[in-house]
Each structure stands twice: as structure tokens, then as C-alpha cells.
Amino acid sequence: MVVNSKLAEEEAFKSKLVEDVFGKENKGRVPMDKVMMLIWQFRDDPSVVEFMAQFVTRYSGRRDVFDGIEFYLPQLAHMIIHLEANWDDAILERFALIIAQHSLHFALQLNWILQGAIEDYQPELPSGEPNPNFNALYYTRCVKLLLNIERCVVYGTPRKHELQRLYEKGQITKQEYDTMEQADRMFNASQLSNAQKELLEAGTFGGNLLYKRLVRTSCCSQKGWKTRYFAVSERMLFCYNVHPSEGGRLIRAMPLDGAVIMETPVSDAKYPYMFEVHNLNYFFRMRADSEENMKKWIRILEEERDSHNLYPYQIWSQKKTDGEDDDEEQANGYHRQESQFLQDLTPAQKARYDFFKNQRDFTRNLTNVAEDLRFMERDERKKAAPGLTAKLEIPSCVYVPLCNSSDTWRRVCSIVSKETRVFNTNERCPVVMYFFTRRGEQISHHRGGMKNATLDTAEYLHLQYEVPENKMMDPITEGDDEKGMEDVEVELEANSSKSLLWKDEIEKEVADEENNPSSHSLKDTSSFDKSKRGNDLLRSFVKENIARIPSKLKVRLPQKQKSMLAKLPLSSVPILENRGEDDESSVVSGANSGSMLVDGGVVHKVENDGIDEESIKRATAFICRGDNWDKKSEKMLTSALESNIIDSEATTEVSGVMIKSNDDLRQEVFVMQMIHFYQSVFAKASLPIWLKTYRILSTSKDTGMIEFLIDSTSIDSLKKSEMFPQSGNLRDYFEMIYGTPDTKSFKAAQRNFMLSLVGYSLVSYLLGLKDRHNGNIMIDVRGRLIFIDFGFAMGMAPGHEFSFERAPFKLTQDYIDVMGGINSECFAEFKRLFVAGFEAARANSQIALGLVEIMMYKSNYPCFSGPRYGGKKALIGFQNRLMLHTSDEEVKQRALQLIESSMMHSGTWLYDRFQLYSNGYAM
Incomplete structure (x- = not known):
């Protein structure tokens, strides 16, 4: 019975997702949160995944849709790496390549995510020791996708400039331009993702070499010479125990980008024909069987390092027509042609x-x-x-x-x-x-x-680097043009900045289409149209692309306007972006x-x-x-x-x-994404709860950057200030700074403090944030709290099962005093907003659970891995904290009990005490 009930819930959830994305009540929106959940829920059905990817691609030119794609990029990338690796078709990879052609910034963000994954799954650690997390499938997939991103970025969409001129001359409509430009990007992505096997075969040079592992540890232990098969491909040097065709196992690999390739110095060369390849983190030392062979290896490695290997599929086709049969001649010809091809890149x-x-x-x-x-x-x-x-x-x-x-x-x-x-x-x-x-x-x-202070990042880079070139325009140049080429180019660029990158006017197009009977030319021939199921976006997409809706989606589309699924906790959450900084009332x-x-x-x-x-x-x-x-x-x-x-x-x-x-920020990126999600949830519910969302970017497994928090300091640093009240209480500090409790400034600062405390109390409880000592809690000049450092999340805590932090969240006497005590109006407002915020979180629980479920799938995040937190333990804990099986009538009382349990909790006091004695953090 329990199993059947669970299956019924899952099926109802899927049906609700389909209804909310494609149903008639959703007019003109593409809710990316639910689209991502649909892809995840139907991950075992490639037809559904492909349909969803194509549907989102159609409307990706809208800013709100593109913002959603970027917000959920961690989940998209995680599925591409870990889920799609076993699929027969690279559906999501193609989608990512299409979007990367639309925005160079998106391409860079995906590039850095893949860089971290490559370091996760590479054969060995930077020290030279074998990597216990090595996964050949994920590793090679990430390397290839990383290179494909670079290729599609550099190659761009060659027909775009011709299409722009046709649009400017009135020969095609805006909708026709959008359709053809998007088809161009889709074709490029398909060419790259479908040619991987041929590329690898075309671009590989390999052979046997003697090799000695130099383990780069403090003792520099060495091992004997062994025969290994080395292959050069895709700007990588791969080392196998034997040839891959003989079942060889990949045992080492290093990127050649920026590598030093040289003959081994005489002082270190105990044997003839020794050479080495090394960069910041890797060191390979090898021996050839002759001087000629050594020099050939060095030359090919240098050419591979310097060539960048952008479009080997074009080189491969040329090479095959040359009639070269000898493997060595083919390899040498490949590298010569590759270098020449790089020189032949157009200026753009x-x-x-x-x-x-x-x-x-x-x-x-x-x-x-x-x-x-x-x-x-x-x-x-x-x-x-x-x-x-x-x-x-x-x-x-x-x-x-x-x-x-x-x-x-x-x-x-x-x-x-x-x-x-x-x-x-x-x-x-x-x-x-x-x-x-x-x-x-x-x-x-x-x-x-052109000068425009409001251009966004994608628009600026589009105008800066999508330079129309004469040879691209020649095919459509007409001899009787009244305008010269230069005049056309200036007009093109002036107009394209405001109309050709983003397509925010789609809602108007759809509305016009709905009111235009002639636009429904397929109405009588489409059984889907006759059924009157689906919203305008879906119907428009199906007609434009002559697409068939997968049966698993079609059967879930309700024919009636109302649905029995409305009570499911699944409402769409428009993600707030930090563009409300000039709005004084904005929670952003x-x-x-x-x-x-x-x-x-x-x-x-x-x-x-x-x-x-x-x-x-x-x-x-x-x-x-x-x-x-x-x-x-x-x-x-x-x-x-x-x-x-x-x-x-x-x-x-x-x-x-x-x-x-030397710091892996990827878990922090995920936690901040969840905080951003809940900030949007509270704003959607019109709750004045305050959270500070700041940007965190992981650029590799152990490097990154964080937006610097201005006009703020840690409570630890504040309390250690010489001028801080001797009592050590925040309440006395507030009165010293903002005035007596009856002043306008004090009340404003007190309210700021309370609103931020509500926000961080909720996300601390929901996301299981721990290690909340006063070095990890900031306060700004307006009295607002800001939590930082999310190395311990989803219930993971210092000391693990022996952790002092047993309270639902941190609510000290210090905090209560700032609000005026438990009988004050401010504290009553704190409790009211906490309950309302918790109810809003429950109303959006399915999306939040889906985000966690995707990221914990084959995850390396500390909060999702190991015997204590691996499996589904983190997800189960999250579900329990959301109290999904508690009735709505009981939720308010349960939420108030969380506050009662947190107030002056002995575990909170003990942890602060421990941090005081061990690390010197003020209490």
C-alpha cells in the first residue's frame, strides 16, 4: 500500500508539472523551475527530454526564460555530466551548446563548471597519486564538451549576419529571423555533439613509450620504467596501460594547455631520448626508442598544445580526401592542417x-x-x-x-x-x-x-563580437542596392542592439497569432489542435516545428480548464534578480x-x-x-x-x-542558489522577509570568487571592537548606535534586524545550515544579519553526530533582547513572519526538493556524500524539515514550536563556548 501510494503521488506530481507548463491557465510564461523538474522526472524517456529541450530553445531568447536557464545551470550541467553520459543521444549537451552560442557569458559559466568536474574525475590527483574518484566516462565526456563549447563559441552562427541584413531590408519578418537564426545554432550544436567518435579517431596520435611515474610528494618517491601507450587528442595527453583497442585502461591524463614540453635536461637524463611534459599540477617523464621518435613526439605535443584544435571535423574530411593511408603521415598532416586552419580563422x-x-x-x-x-x-x-x-x-x-x-x-x-x-x-x-x-x-x-549605458552583458558581447564580415554578406548583396555596404552595416548594428538578441515581444506575437485566424493554417490537419489542449506557447511551438508531443506528456494535458491537481504544493517561483537596487522597497x-x-x-x-x-x-x-x-x-x-x-x-x-x-566553493554555490530560491518564494508571497543573496562563482575544483560584502563585518569582529559596549550585548550596541528605543532610527534598525533574522532562521532550519558561530554571521551598518560560509549544510555539522548544534536554528538571548524580549511587538512580528515564511516554503516544496534531488545524484558535495550524508539521507532530512506529512492546520503550531525549541538552546550556547575557547570567536 505504501509503495502504491508513493507511485500515485509521483504520477500526480508529473501530471501537475505538465499541466502547469503546458496547460491553458499558463498564458505566455515558460516556468523554468517546472521545466527543469519535468526533464528530471522524465529522465528515463529521451523523447520527453528532447521535446522539452526543443521547447525551451524556442523561447530562450526571452530574458525571463534565459534568466531561468542560467539560474538552473548547476542542475542542467549536473544532469549533462552524470545522467546523459549513459544516454544514446546527447540531448541536453546539444541544448547547452545552442544556449552557449546565444550568450558568451553562459558559455563561460558552463566552462567553469566542467573544469571542476574534470578535476573531480581525472585519473590522478595533482600530487601524482591515483584519484580515488576517477571516472573515465565522466572525465572524457567533460573534456570533449569543454572543447565543443569553445568550438561553438568561436565558430558562432555564420548565417546570422546574412539573416540580419535580410531582416533589415524587409525581406524576412522578425519571426522568420528568429526561427532561422535558432535553426542555425541548432545545426551547429548537432554537428558538434554527433561527431564525437569521428573527431576522436581523426585527432588521435599515439604510440608506446617507456614511462616512469614521478610521484610529486615531499619524499619524491620514484618507480621503475614501464611501457605505456600514450595518445594525443583534444589538447590532452592520455596514458593507457595498453592500447585502448586491446582493452587498455586509462591510468593518467593531463591537459596540454600551457604545458612545458622539452627534452629532459642533461643533468637529469640518466638515459637517452628522455623528454618531459609538465604544467602547474602534472609531470610526465618519458623515453622514446630513438632521437627521431623523441623529436616527433615533442613536435606533435607542441603543435597540439598551440593549435587549440577548434574544428577537427573539417580537417578530417579534408584529410580523408587527400588519399593518405599511412597512420604516421595522417597524424603529421592533421597537425599541419590544424595549425593552418587556426590561421585561417575569420576576424570575427x-x-x-x-x-x-x-x-x-x-x-x-x-x-x-x-x-x-x-x-x-x-x-x-x-x-x-x-x-x-x-x-x-x-x-x-x-x-x-x-x-x-x-x-x-x-x-x-x-x-x-x-x-x-x-x-x-x-x-x-x-x-x-x-x-x-x-x-x-x-x-x-x-x-x-554606439554608446548605451544600459546594454546587458549578452547584448554587449553580441554587438562587440558578432561583427558582420564582407565575405559573409556578399552572397546576398544586390547590384542595385541604393545603400553602400558601410551604410548598411551601420544601420544594421544600430538596430540589432535593440531587437535581434532578446525576443521579449513573444507574448505580443502569440497574442497576435491567437487573434489572427489565418495564422492557424494547421488547425484542421492537427489532431492536437482539434483537441484544444495546451496553451498558446505549446500550440505555436508544435505548429512551427511540426513536432509531436510525446505521449507521456500528451495524456497528462487536461482538456478541462480546471484540474483536480490544484492542491499539490507546486506553485511557480519567478526568480528575483538583483536589478532592483534602485527600488528602496525592494527585498533584493x-x-x-x-x-x-x-x-x-x-x-x-x-x-x-x-x-x-x-x-x-x-x-x-x-x-x-x-x-x-x-x-x-x-x-x-x-x-x-x-x-x-x-x-x-x-x-x-x-x-x-x-x-x-584551495577552497571548493561548489557546495556554497548550491546553498546560495537555494537561499536565492527562498528569497524569491518569500517575495512572491509578499512577505517583507530579508535575505542577502550574493554572487559566488566556482572556477575549478578549488578556486573561485565571491562578491565582496560591503559595509558589514562579522559579529565576532564587532564585539571585539574597543568601542563596543562592555556588556557585550547587541541590544546595548543598537541603543548606542541608533538611539533610544523610542526613536525612528532605532525602530528602523530593529526592524531590519528582525526581518533578516526571520529570513536566516528559516533558511538555516530548512537547509540545515550549521557552524553558525559569530565569525560566520555578519551584520551591516543598518542592523541586518548576513550569514556566510556554507561548508556545513543539509544537516552536515562539525562533530557530525556529536555536534552541539541541535537547535532548529540559532536564536540566542542576544537576538531576543535586540527585538525587545519575548513579549514585545517586534518578537510577535518575528513569530508571525516565521510562520508565514514556513507556510510559503511548504507551498513550494516540490521544486525545492527537486533541486536537492538533482544535485545529490552521484554528487561529490560533502553534504551529499559519505556514510553519514550519502544515499538519500540529506533528501529525507530535508523532507522531514518541510513537514510534508503535517496537516495545514497543525503547521502553525509546529512552526511556533521550532521557535520555542531554538530559544536559548543549550547546544547553541555550548557551540559558541567551544568556538570561543578553540578559535577565539566572541560569543
Whole structure:
């Protein structure tokens, strides 16, 4: 009975998903949260997955849809790596490649996710020891997909410029342009994903070499020479125990990008014909059987390293027609042709390649600074950091990638090296860097001199690198054109910026189609149309693509307007984006909102929440130990302007970023995604609950960057301040800073504190956040709490089963006193909002559970792995915390009991005490 009940619930959930995405009540929206759940729920049916991927592709040009795709990129990438690896068809990979052609920023984000996965599953660790997590299937899949992303980015969509001109000349409609441009991207993605086997065969050079493993540990232990089969392919050097055709097992591999390839120095060469390949993390030493063979290997390795191997399928077809039969001649010819092909890239392709490479190199160089400082003595780091950042080269077009494709473009123009800060810890050295970033710059002189301060990241990169080239336009140039080529090009670029990248007017198109009887030309021939099932988006997609709805979806589409499934806890959650920073009532917090240089003058951003200026000044003295961010950024801008480091030609801002190395940020990225999800849930329910969502980017397994939190400090640091009240209580601090309890400023700060405490109490409980000592809890100048460092989540805790942190969430006497005690109106409001927030979370539980379920599938996250947290333990714990089997009538009482259980919990006090004695964190 239990099994049957569970199956019935799963089937009802699937039907509800289909109804909400394709049903008639959903007018004009593509809810990406439910689309992602549909793909996951029907993951065993490729026809459904392919239909959903094609459906989303059709509407991916809308900003809201694209924002959703990027928000759920961690889940999409996780499925591509771990789920699709065993499928016969690379459906989701093609989808990702199509989207990557639409946005260079999306391509970069996916690139960094794959880089981390490659390091997870590579054959060996950087030390040279075998990797216990090595997985040949996932590893090779990620390597190939990484290269395919680069290929589709560089190659672009070659027909786009012809289509743009046809559209500008009125020869095709906007809808026809969208359809053909999208078909172009789909064709490119299909070519890349379907040719993998041929590419690998075409691009492989291999042979036997003698090899000695040098285990790079402190003792540098060595092993004897062994014969191994080596293969060079896809900018990688692979080492097998025997030839793969004989069942060879991959035992080592290293990326050739940036590798040093050389003959072994005479001092180290105990045997003839020795050569070596090494980079930051890998070291291969090998022996050939002759000098000629050694030189051939070195040459081929160098060419593979330098060639970048963008489009081997074109080389392969050319090579096959040359009639070369000898394997060695084919391999040599392959590398010669490959190098020549790179030289033959068009200017636009070369520009896109340079940008993609420069942005990755720039990001890697930033994290290398943190890594270099980590190996210095702690007292030397502060002195060395400004010098290391000053040496960083800034390419002509790079940006801080802590944003969305639809966020405003900000180009990094300079680093404020003298302001660089370091944080000393035992195992790592996080570095805070400041950059001058610009928006509204002139894109290109030959394109009409366009300047637009509102261009988003995807639009800017589209205009900057989708350069129409004469040879692309020639096929459609008409001899009787009244306009010259230059005039057409300027007109094209001026118009394309506002209409050809994003397609937000689709809702209007669909409405027009619905009101236009002639547009329903397939009405009488389609049994689906006759049934009147599905919304306008679905019907339009089916007609345009002559697509068949998979039977598993079609049978779930309700024919009646109302459904019996409405009571399922599954409502759509529009994800809030941080573009509400100018809205004082917005629950969304802007990123690094400080001073800006506009037209030569400094413009300030002022938040008006009822706290007076004098109170903010007093708080700034405690929190910032000097100037607040607004004043600090103003000084940086003014000084740079006076020193001619920047000019007044474009809007200039200061962006602060924390760079980290030797730290896996991927679990933190996931937790912040969940916090962002719940922030959107509360906003949708019109609850004034406050949460700070900040950007976290993992660029590899152990490097990344985090948006720097301005005008805030840890409670530990605050309480250690010399001016902090001797009582050590936050209540006394609030009265000292914001005035007596009856003042407007105090009440505003108290409310800020309460609203943030509600938010973090809810997400701490729901997401099982632990390690909540006062070094991991920040407070800003307006009295709001901000939780950081999510290394312990989903119930995972320091000490594991012996953890002191047994309370549902942290609610100390200190916090209660700030709110005025348990009998105060403020505390009553805290309880009311906590209950309302918990009810809103339950109403959206299925999407949240789905996000967790996807990410825990074959996961390496600490909170999802190991005997304590692996299997489905984390998911079961999450379900229990959501109280899904508790009736709605009982939920309020159960939520209030969570507050009662958390108040002054002895475990919370003991953990704070433990942190005081072990690490010195103030209580």
C-alpha cells in the first residue's frame, strides 16, 4: 500500500508539472523551475527530454526564460555530466551548446563548471597519486564538451549576419529571423555533439613509450620504467596501460594547455631520448626508442598544445580526401592542417576566440594570486599582495563574471592594486581586490559609434563580437542596392542592439497569432489542435516545428480548464534578480551599490529606510573602521580621475571581489542558489522577509570568487571592537548606535534586524545550515544579519553526530533582547513572519526538493556524500524539515514550536563556548 501510494503521488506530481507548463491557465510564461523538474522526472524517456529541450530553445531568447536557464545551470550541467553520459543521444549537451552560442557569458559559466568536474574525475590527483574518484566516462565526456563549447563559441552562427541584413531590408519578418537564426545554432550544436567518435579517431596520435611515474610528494618517491601507450587528442595527453583497442585502461591524463614540453635536461637524463611534459599540477617523464621518435613526439605535443584544435571535423574530411593511408603521415598532416586552419580563422572568429581565452586567463590569473600568497609567510602576505595585483595584465575586454547574461555590462578597465586586502588563515589566503568597471562605452567606431549605458552583458558581447564580415554578406548583396555596404552595416548594428538578441515581444506575437485566424493554417490537419489542449506557447511551438508531443506528456494535458491537481504544493517561483537596487522597497539587495562616476561627477546611492545619517555614521565607525563603501568608492574614483587612470567618457564604478584558492566553493554555490530560491518564494508571497543573496562563482575544483560584502563585518569582529559596549550585548550596541528605543532610527534598525533574522532562521532550519558561530554571521551598518560560509549544510555539522548544534536554528538571548524580549511587538512580528515564511516554503516544496534531488545524484558535495550524508539521507532530512506529512492546520503550531525549541538552546550556547575557547570567536 505504501509503495502504491508513493507511485500515485509521483504520477500526480508529473501530471501537475505538465499541466502547469503546458496547460491553458499558463498564458505566455515558460516556468523554468517546472521545466527543469519535468526533464528530471522524465529522465528515463529521451523523447520527453528532447521535446522539452526543443521547447525551451524556442523561447530562450526571452530574458525571463534565459534568466531561468542560467539560474538552473548547476542542475542542467549536473544532469549533462552524470545522467546523459549513459544516454544514446546527447540531448541536453546539444541544448547547452545552442544556449552557449546565444550568450558568451553562459558559455563561460558552463566552462567553469566542467573544469571542476574534470578535476573531480581525472585519473590522478595533482600530487601524482591515483584519484580515488576517477571516472573515465565522466572525465572524457567533460573534456570533449569543454572543447565543443569553445568550438561553438568561436565558430558562432555564420548565417546570422546574412539573416540580419535580410531582416533589415524587409525581406524576412522578425519571426522568420528568429526561427532561422535558432535553426542555425541548432545545426551547429548537432554537428558538434554527433561527431564525437569521428573527431576522436581523426585527432588521435599515439604510440608506446617507456614511462616512469614521478610521484610529486615531499619524499619524491620514484618507480621503475614501464611501457605505456600514450595518445594525443583534444589538447590532452592520455596514458593507457595498453592500447585502448586491446582493452587498455586509462591510468593518467593531463591537459596540454600551457604545458612545458622539452627534452629532459642533461643533468637529469640518466638515459637517452628522455623528454618531459609538465604544467602547474602534472609531470610526465618519458623515453622514446630513438632521437627521431623523441623529436616527433615533442613536435606533435607542441603543435597540439598551440593549435587549440577548434574544428577537427573539417580537417578530417579534408584529410580523408587527400588519399593518405599511412597512420604516421595522417597524424603529421592533421597537425599541419590544424595549425593552418587556426590561421585561417575569420576576424570575427579570431576575436571571439581571443575574448574567450582572455577572460578565462584573466580569471585564472586572479585566483593564482591567492594561490601564490598562500605559500608565503603570513606576515609577508599583506605586503606582497598589492604588488602581485599590480602586475596583473588586463586584456582589452574582460569583466568580473559575477553576474547574469541579462545584467548590465561592466568592463574591467583597471585594478586598484593599493587597496588589495588579504585574510590570513591556516590553509588559505583569500584576497579582496577592487576593480574600476565601466559601462556605456562606445562599442566600435566603424559601427556608428554606439554608446548605451544600459546594454546587458549578452547584448554587449553580441554587438562587440558578432561583427558582420564582407565575405559573409556578399552572397546576398544586390547590384542595385541604393545603400553602400558601410551604410548598411551601420544601420544594421544600430538596430540589432535593440531587437535581434532578446525576443521579449513573444507574448505580443502569440497574442497576435491567437487573434489572427489565418495564422492557424494547421488547425484542421492537427489532431492536437482539434483537441484544444495546451496553451498558446505549446500550440505555436508544435505548429512551427511540426513536432509531436510525446505521449507521456500528451495524456497528462487536461482538456478541462480546471484540474483536480490544484492542491499539490507546486506553485511557480519567478526568480528575483538583483536589478532592483534602485527600488528602496525592494527585498533584493544590490551588488556593491556605491558611488559612480557619471559625466565627470560622482553620483551617490542612498538607501532610505528610516535610519538617520548620524546613526549611519556611528555604525560605520564600528562596522567599517573608517569610511563606508559609498565614501571609499568615491575617494577611489576621484583619485583615479585626477591621476588620469580613468576618464569621464563612460560611467565608472568600483567592484569589490574576494578571490579564493584551495577552497571548493561548489557546495556554497548550491546553498546560495537555494537561499536565492527562498528569497524569491518569500517575495512572491509578499512577505517583507530579508535575505542577502550574493554572487559566488566556482572556477575549478578549488578556486573561485565571491562578491565582496560591503559595509558589514562579522559579529565576532564587532564585539571585539574597543568601542563596543562592555556588556557585550547587541541590544546595548543598537541603543548606542541608533538611539533610544523610542526613536525612528532605532525602530528602523530593529526592524531590519528582525526581518533578516526571520529570513536566516528559516533558511538555516530548512537547509540545515550549521557552524553558525559569530565569525560566520555578519551584520551591516543598518542592523541586518548576513550569514556566510556554507561548508556545513543539509544537516552536515562539525562533530557530525556529536555536534552541539541541535537547535532548529540559532536564536540566542542576544537576538531576543535586540527585538525587545519575548513579549514585545517586534518578537510577535518575528513569530508571525516565521510562520508565514514556513507556510510559503511548504507551498513550494516540490521544486525545492527537486533541486536537492538533482544535485545529490552521484554528487561529490560533502553534504551529499559519505556514510553519514550519502544515499538519500540529506533528501529525507530535508523532507522531514518541510513537514510534508503535517496537516495545514497543525503547521502553525509546529512552526511556533521550532521557535520555542531554538530559544536559548543549550547546544547553541555550548557551540559558541567551544568556538570561543578553540578559535577565539566572541560569543
